[in-house]
Amino acid sequence: MRFPLAIFPALLAAVLLVLAPAVTARADLFGGKMTLRDENKMGHDFDQIIRAQQNMVGDTYITDYVAGVVARVVTGKRPMPFHVKSAVIANPLINAFAIPGGYIYVFTGLIQSVTTESQLAGVIAHELAHVSQRHVVSRIEKQKKITLLSTAGMLAGLLLGVAGGGGNAAQAGQALVLGSQGVATAAMLHYSQEDEREADHVGLNSLVKAGYNPEGLPQTFQIMLKNKWYDNSSNMPSYLSTHPGTEDRITYLNDRIARMPKSFLERKDDNTRLNRVQVLIRARMSPANTALAYWDDKEESEYKPMDYVGRGITLERLKRIDEAQAAFEKALSLAKDDPLVVREAGIFFFKAGQADRAAALLQKAAIMDKDDAMALFYLARLQAEAKQYAEAARNMRKVNELVPEDWEVHQHLGMILGESGDTFGGNLHLAYAGVYSMRLGKAREYMQRARDLAQTQEQKDRVRELEDTIKARAEIRK
Known part of the structure; x- marks a missing residue:
């Protein structure tokens, strides 16, 4: 992610x-x-x-x-x-x-x-x-x-x-x-x-x-x-x-x-969604100092709630946590029911170590947009930290369905399942994490552990599917 x-x-x-x-x-x-x-x-x-x-x-x-x-x-x-x-x-x-x-x-x-x-x-x-x-x-x-x-x-x-x-x-x-x-x-x-x-x-x-x-x-x-x-x-x-x-x-x-x-x-575009996507890209993927300069140069009277979000993300990247929190608080005060604003504020408070505040916001964001992979991803991580493994596994599995080839999702899902006692599922997903991060040695190591733990025919079939995936990725590396 x-x-x-x-x-x-x-x-x-x-x-x-x-x-x-x-x-x-x-x-x-x-x-x-x-x-x-x-x-x-x-x-x-x-x-x-x-x-x-x-x-x-x-x-x-x-x-x-x-x-x-x-x-x-x-x-x-x-x-x-x-x-x-x-x-x-x-x-x-x-x-x-x-x-x-x-x-x-x-x-x-x-x-x-x-x-x-x-x-x-x-x-x-x-x-x-x-x-x-x-x-x-x-x-x-x-x-x-x-x-x-x-x-x-x-x-x-x-x-x-x-x-x-x-x-x-x-x-x-x-x-x-x-x-x-x-x-x-x-x-x-x-x-x-x-x-x-x-x-x-x-x-x-x-x-x-x-x-x-x-x-x-x-x-x-x-x-x-x-x-x-x-x-x-x-x-x-x-x-x-x-x-x-x-x-x-x-x-x-x-x-x-x-x-x-x-x-x-004369056709006019509704560029609202585009502009919100651009805020995320600028704040999260552009050089942090360049992104901050963009918001510094913009008159605050022209700020929309997502501008405060973008500024907050950028300031958090620059480790200016107090200023970042102030930006997110301003965004929430202006748009407390905007799913994207709520989600990004939740992610910030998660990273800032404010678990209770993060959990409330991420839960709200996930309810408002049930297919928001980022909200569910961080919510599942919070639930795992609170040892709420059933809820964490359910939400991380949903993220895995939405983003099936993200190695970090498989990594966290594997750890959640392992901590909950599902050692087969844990090793299987840790193997997939190795596949999608192109660490194929680790992938084979966890695959062997999953194979040793497989008991049902369904589990054995899943190991064979994993093995085929590893072979295909190995061809890419040749």
Whole structure:
């Protein structure tokens, strides 16, 4: 349930070693053609690699918001050949990408950079158009001889910006997939101008059909270009490195939009949820001093309750606990029945060691939003500390259902179950904690303990499922 910002260039190596053999075998088997089933399998494998190597956001308030925007965009794309699945990556780069099979990933840096939901939806619509139009798959199919290196190069090239943001790490990634044999060409590492034009066209259509303001798409590209021109930091939009011809595409999009009915351009977004998500991202994931400067520069007369929450989170990160508490008290005085305000105040008081105050707030937040993983996570930890193991296990299991691959959730659930006397369940979940934190030695150690404790057929089946999961993760590490 934490939000680190490290980036893992090893993603490229993992793609090279794991994904390409399966794609190659299937493509050769079908004479270079890939079916929707092949694409789904490719997407699933790729998703496992990404989740193992990248820092996935586990706060359901953030991920549910993004999923809602994605789902709305998909309504404008029917029929869509895939069930679209979204995830949020904790990374300050302005980026997003989609892969075959309908998997789409949005970076926190992109969410933070937009000013309207239509802008965020525009990028999502564009990315999903690459998937629905099968641009990546078509490139694979056009190769008469699909080799291990060229296939991995095409797919990994779309993620060069993910791994390195267009800097030295990206160059290293390119050398990794191309340097040793030079089978793939640099041109295969980028969408073509034709691909981009089609994705812009199809994406704009779906954006309009979904009820968004079409100006959101070119506006986001303009935001990216502005960052490219004026920002030489690590936050430069890596999105631009894998999506060529942005300036010409802005002109094309604006020309199309100018011919649309005026009513489309008058559509207004409700940006309330977006702004609340942005507060969480800024406060929790931006450098603390940078985040505090944002709230210091804002007139307090303009503060909303969530601004006090964001300020409080930031001050707590800076160990200015008294000031942080004052900010949370102010937020509660203004919005004592706002589930997100209550949740964040509860988390603060948990970290500040004020268990009774934290428990009351987290219990209230969990009642108001029964699917808030963060509220339930900290509530379960408080209950475990009070030795209320049945309640703690029930709530942590609910968190595990909401965020199934978070290693910290499995870690705490394993400890809760072990302390309650369920040693089989405790060892099983501690093994999963090892899997999802990529500490596979620990995972095997706890798996063996769970195997020794398994008595029922159901328990034995669960150990076998765990073993299969460990084997799959081990392949990613090779």
